[in-house]
Amino acid sequence: MGFLKRFFKSVFHENELARIGNSFEHLSEEQLEAHLDVGSYNGFELTEAVRPSFDLKVVPTQGFRREVYRDEQTGSSVPVLMASATRSNLFETFIELLDPLGNEVDVVLESSHYQQSPSHCDMYREHIDLPVLKSILYDYEDMLLNDGCTGIAVLNPHLPMEVQFDEHKLLIVYGTDLKPFENVMIDRDIYPTPEMRFITEAEHVHSSHQRYQQQLDELRMRLGMDEHYG
Structure with missing residues (x-):
């Protein structure tokens, strides 16, 4: 889904929470279940897709942070916005962030459903x-919000600008002019928070279900994507 994957570290890609380490490894079954059942922190609502570490080194919160991605090979720099939004605000914010991209876009679905390793496959339209x-995505809102093995990116390759709704359910935007996207976030009560940390910056665990893989396949077909993955 692009170079922004390099921002992420300490990532677990577990379809059914089968392999958990570090702060999780010495927990009893009851402690683990209780932790995974926590649906909010300080009013911030989680989706079902991902949970923070048991020791809560990063507590999820709403806000966005400005970054700059620097490509070591080309020497170029690209402004980046990374944002986290509470569940009730998340999907509509993603939908509104698509408007500055223009009337015709490309779309990429990213999935780790089809892999035995923590790699991904990308499907492009x-x-x-x-x-x-937008009309199609509304039909799959539940899957896009709650599947920890699915992400989506929408882009205008001619500008270029891209909006990602990744498998951690973070919103990531890059492009030369990010002001329109910042305005969308602020209008939806997502404010700049320079020191905030994201769930990807500490241990965390992903969750998914077989029905989400089936829905992903349906979405892929409705978008007219090739059935071969890679």
């Missing part, structure tokens, strides 16, 4: 009208 895409 070029040239789809944004209103059509």
Whole structure:
């Protein structure tokens, strides 16, 4: 899904929470179940897709942080926004962040459902009208919010600008002019928080279900994506 994957570290990709380490490894079954059942922290609502570490080195919160990605090979720099939003605000914020991309976009689905290793496969669709895409995505809101093995990116390759709704359910935007995206976030009560940390910056665990893989396949077909993954 692009170079922003390099921002993430200490990532677990576990379809059914089968392998958990570090702060989780000495927990009793009851302690683990109780931790995974926690649905909010200080009013911040979690999706079902991911949970923070048991020791809560990063407590999820709402806000966004400005970053700059520097490509060591080309020497170029790209402004980046990384944002976290409470569950009730998350999907609509993602949908509104698509508007500055223009009327025709490309879309990428990223999945770790089809892999035995922590790698991903990307499925690509070029040239789809944004209103059509939005209509389709609303039909799969539950899966996109709660599947810890699915992410989506929408981009305008001509500008270039990209909006990612990744498998950690973070919102990530990059492009030369990020002001329109910042305005969307602020209008939805997501404010700049320079010192905030994201769930990807500490140990965490992903969750998924077989039904989400089935829904992902349905979404792929509705978007007219190739059935071969890679």
